[in-house]
Amino acid sequence: MEVEELTDIFYTSDKKGQVCRVKLNGQGFTLQRETTNNRSREQLIGLEDIVGSRCIVVKKDRRGCSMLCSSAAQNDGNRSDSGDDTKKKYNAITFQHNDASAYLYVFAYILNKKHLRNIIRRERTVLKLRFRSFDTFGDNMREAERWYHTVRAFKGRSLGCNDIDERRILVLLNPKSGSGKAREIFNRQVVPVLNEAEQPYDLHVTKHANYAREFVRVKVLDNYSGIVAVGGDGLFFEILNGLLMRADWLDARNILLGIVPCGSGNGLARSIAHVCGEPYEPKPILGATLTMLSGKSMAMDVVRVQQQNQILYSFLSVGWGLISDIDIESERLRSLGYQRFTIWTLHRLISLRTYRGKVSYLPKENVYMESDTISLAEPLPLKHSRSCNTCLDTMNSGCFQSTDCIEASKYYDVISLQNSISQSLKSRCDSWFSPASCRSTYHSVSESIYHSVDGGSDAESHLQHSNLSVHLCGPTGSAPTLNEPVPASWVVEEGEFVMVHAAYQTHLGSDCFFVPQAKFNDGIIYVVIIRSGISRSQLLNFLMGMSSGTHVPVTNNEFVKMVPVTALRIEPYDNEGILTVDGERIEFGPLQAELLPSMVRVMAPK
């Protein structure tokens, strides 16, 4: 059914009391203001920048101070309500006032360019519409609700459905990520925006390493539109592995995955923003939260990593040598945040190590290194894998279902807008667009659910005692197994290496622009090989160039090269060293990595 465009006349709150024609359609809100010389000025608040809207009523508290309360418009089917009925609906929030006006607040995050420093970022903007054409509050509120529902309908249409997806988002938060502020960041910066968008979510705080992986592996996911990691790449890695190790991974892989970057590296969040042309700094959390709400997604390649005793699924990188050493050994400086990498890089440059071994790879045919000539990969026909170890098969794989499964109850949010409200009242409430609103902040109370599983519960002990290295299910590729020799089509290099680092995203960390040409589903693993013999000054240049993406020479040379491949095998000759997958240390020994094109979907900005 067509959604009807709405238009109405409003008066601005400034002294001039200008007339403003407001139009709401599939484009968003068009604000047409008449200027003094009989010309009109038009401004568009684009639908894609709007996260949500709210019908608001003014109430007087017991001390007689004016306040605004909000209530999500409930049911458009009640349009024949009398004014009294409507008042009853708002009695639930101790409604008592003499003003018959109703308000619609529209929350948008608009791209803004700071001219001085040329920084582009999104700014919060609240469009406030006061409805007072009717004598009764009920009628005015019904009109505000009509606009509210129309905003939702247009937003739904823009995503190809009738209304906004009301399914919940499953949020997993690692309180130990980065410098340990994930919980605070989520409450202060993410929750207010989720509330504006009326996005329901269930929050689960991880209790220990591997918690998220097992949680996602067994959780009933039917009621969720997406899973979001509030943490670092390590937490996302756990979620990805939990998802692809599910018995129903073939369906589960379609759930959207997202990340709110609270870790110390944050390569994935930075790569998503980069590839989609969204600003990242200075507000990475806001950008990631808006990405959670956009309803957009893109396919992402996954790399299947095979070792003697385990299969892992990777989205970022596989590394051996210098960068992995820096990543893992600098853990002891974790409290310094991103600075830990810089300090340890200098340390490792001074005490440079080399590693002996063999690197084999299957070159990707016909790939030019120019980003815009890369064609996207065809997805592989998918096969199930099932491991021989059935230890986890005997567990009650639905252990979270009984203790922890959340009903998709109707979300009804109560939000206190006191700060922004007092600002709005200062500028009179019939403002339609106030620059001051860009600065308003508020705390909100959400009915979204916070969970942490009680210690000692079945689910908890199950998580702690399960053998998490066991691989049950998941996609396989077409490369030979690690025990078989590599085929003749593979290139084999043997010798002494400073580093072998394979990556498939643009950024390994927020400040590490490792593969400028990478795309999320280009079907390519980019392997950077640095051979022993490179001078320290060349290596310093390489490491310093990583922040701008200029570290790899345009043409491969004797010591440094980047090769696009679809599969890779690393066989160290020594018994000791550091191997990482997505920045997490794994068991040291031979490994094989194979690209699985477009295996999962990640949330993308608008």
Ligand SMILES: Nc1ncnc2c1ncn2[C@@H]1O[C@H](COP(=O)(O)OP(=O)(O)OP(=O)(O)O)[C@@H](O)[C@H]1O
């Ligand atoms: N509650 C927890 N206590 C301790 N460790 C945890 C907990 N939850 C998750 N972990 C582990 O912490 C490790 C690091 O987490 P995460 O990736 O979120 O942060 P980070 O390492 O600071 O960020 P990045 O990976 O971007 O550098 C992961 O390997 C994860 O398994």
